[in-house]
Amino acid sequence: MNAVVKQEAVRPDTLSAPEVARWRQDFPILQQTVHGKPLVYLDNAATTQKPLAVIEAEARYYREYNANVHRGVHTLSQRATDAFEAARDTVRRFINAARREEIVFVRGTTEAINLVATSFGQRLRRGDEILITEMEHHSNIVPWQLLCERSGATLRVAPIDDAGELRLDEFARLLGPATRLVAVTQLSNALGTVNPVRQLIELAHAAGAVVLVDGAQAVAHLPVDVQALGSDFYAFSGHKLYGPTGIGVLYGKAALLESMPPYQGGGDMIRQVTFTRTTYNDLPYKFEAGTPNIAGVIGLGAAIDYVNTVGLPAIAAHEQALLDYATAEAAQIPGLRLIGTARDKASILAFTLEGVHPHDVGTILDLEGVAVRAGHHCAMPVMAHFGVPATARASFALYNTAEDVATLLRAIRKAREVFG
Amino acid sequence: MSDLRDLYQELIVDHYRRPHNFGPLAGANRHAEGFNPLCGDHLSLSLKVVDGVIEEARFEGAGCAISTASASLMTDALKGRTEAEAEALFAVFHALVTSEDGLPADAPLGKLAVLAGVREFPTRVKCATLAWHTLLAALHQDGQPVSTE
Incomplete structure (x- = not known):
């Protein structure tokens, strides 16, 4: 997982794989102008655009076989259930989970983490410790803070260095017999840092801790194999993976999920209900109370099929070329400071511009048709570490081109001019 | 379509680079904090009201x-005004940056009118009004930090 630091800038005309033009045709939203300029969508870390295959899969469900799942004896219900469960198999293969029962559908990464904090968290007591890192998204901080308030457990935070890399020595030092759970991102949304999660999991397991990996950013950029990683829990969202919003996945090792109490009560998660005693359904349904986001699950399955067709290795190589080019060129812009310069990075270029607030950078770029995120990226501790209130962030996806990067760089220079 | 210079007029850039009335105020008797959680902006306003x-x-x-x-x-415009006049100015300014129709030419805005371009940028209205919401909090002195969210 260690990338080699590239010394030379790549020439942009050699960058865009010939396939990119074809990939772009799959995303109808990209064929538009914003403020009279062709849309350059570089806010993929917030959410990716959706290919036609995903939009049509959702529409087809509503148009042709909308019905509730796991209930009806009628034909449409059976079709809906088959499509819903087929998507679960697609997800299982995508992250190489051992069993389909280990794939729990939730609203998104945030709910997946909250599920673990609520359900697994019931076994934590005063004196127990949870270890996270300084680069976590708020959704991988706040659920643990809430759990600490409920349980009396203590939250420990492994620091990052000034490149935005996790301090492995500190991480190892903070692990101990009291550590019950480690929660760590695989790819930082604010910095682009790729963490050596396999190594972190080995260290955590040696200390007897259970590990949750936040894969919200990673799954669209790196091939993920939960068995090879050894992760106990793995959480991700559909909408950063070219799929719909409102659907996500919690992977959990079956033995762990079996041992955990339900997260929410309701329909679908029960086997038998009486007023004196209720028994719960098998995995994964024990954690899927209520009518699920059926269209979202089917759309997520279609998104993964699409990603598999393009191929994650091809996507990763393409995005890495764009990131290397953007990084080398951005470094030439006076006053530009990269936030996040880890040796192993993927898909994210965060920066500040001397004399220009990131919010103003975002507006000026928008007027050039370039969509980026400006703000704290739900990672205020990262902003505090680097002593900035906010950054501007460009983030890449499979449909971005070298020309997109060139437009971004021109727009950044324009922002510099406006503020002289 | 809105142009860059409609928003970032030179007067705005000048006030950004060299803000007037920036720094602590000795003898202040009104104070409030304002936050924009969307972008992390923070503003602390102090008034001396006699x-x-x-x-x-x-x-x-x-x-x-x-x-x-x-x-x-805003701080330039406030000096010498009564508290009631300041509150009235808040309403006029708010209309300036949010009203579809704009304001009559004789609205008592002075240099504040340079911020009229914000109207075309709905995502930036909260930036323009942060100081003004903080002003209301300082005048009412309820001690609660104001937030744009």
Whole structure:
């Protein structure tokens, strides 16, 4: 997982794989102008655009076989259930989970983490410790803070260095017999840092801790194999993976999920209900109370099929070329400071511009048709570490081109001019 | 379509780079904090009010060009006004940056009118009004930090 630091800038005309033009045709939203300029969508870390295959899969469900799942004896219900469960198999293969029962559908990464904090968290007591890192998204901080308030457990935070890399020595030092759970991102949304999660999991397991990996950013950029990683829990969202919003996945090792109490009560998660005693359904349904986001699950399955067709290795190589080019060129812009310069990075270029607030950078770029995120990226501790209130962030996806990067760089220079 | 210079007029850039009334205020008797959680901007406003008249107004904090220029221009505009006049000015300014139709030419805005371009940028209205919401909190002195969210 260690990338080699590239010394030379790549020439942009050699960058865009010939396939990119074809990939772009799959995303109808990209064929538009914003403020009279062709849309350059570089806010993929917030959410990716959706290919036609995903939009049509959702529409087809509503148009042709909308019905509730796991209930009806009628034909449409059976079709809906088959499509819903087929998507679960697609997800299982995508992250190489051992069993389909280990794939729990939730609203998104945030709910997946909250599920673990609520359900697994019931076994934590005063004196127990949870270890996270300084680069976590708020959704991988706040659920643990809430759990600490409920349980009396203590939250420990492994620091990052000034490149935005996790301090492995500190991480190892903070692990101990009291550590019950480690929660760590695989790819930082604010910095682009790729963490050596396999190594972190080995260290955590040696200390007897259970590990949750936040894969919200990673799954669209790196091939993920939960068995090879050894992760106990793995959480991700559909909408950063070219799929719909409102659907996500919690992977959990079956033995762990079996041992955990339900997260929410309701329909679908029960086997038998009486007023004196209720028994719960098998995995994964024990954690899927209520009518699920059926269209979202089917759309997520279609998104993964699409990603598999393009191929994650091809996507990763393409995005890495764009990131290397953007990084080398951005470094030439006076006053530009990269936030996040880890040796192993993927898909994210965060920066500040001397004399220009990131919010103003975002507006000026928008007027050039370039969509980026400006703000704290739900990672205020990262902003505090680097002593900035906010950054501007460009983030890449499979449909971005070298020309997109060139437009971004021109727009950044324009922002510099406006503020002289 | 809106142009860059409709929003970032030179006067705004000037006030961003060299804000007026920036720094602590000795003898302040009204104070409030304002936050924009969306972008992390923070503004601290201090007033010295004597017999109902704002004698001095100063601010501190970190913000974007729009919020900084707005605070700079606002503190300029407040000096010498009564508290009631300041509240009335809030209403006029709010209409300036949010109203579809704009304001009559004789609206008593002075240099504040330079922020009219914000109207075309709905995502930036909160930046322009942060200082003004903080002003209301300082005048009402309820001690609660104000947030744009």
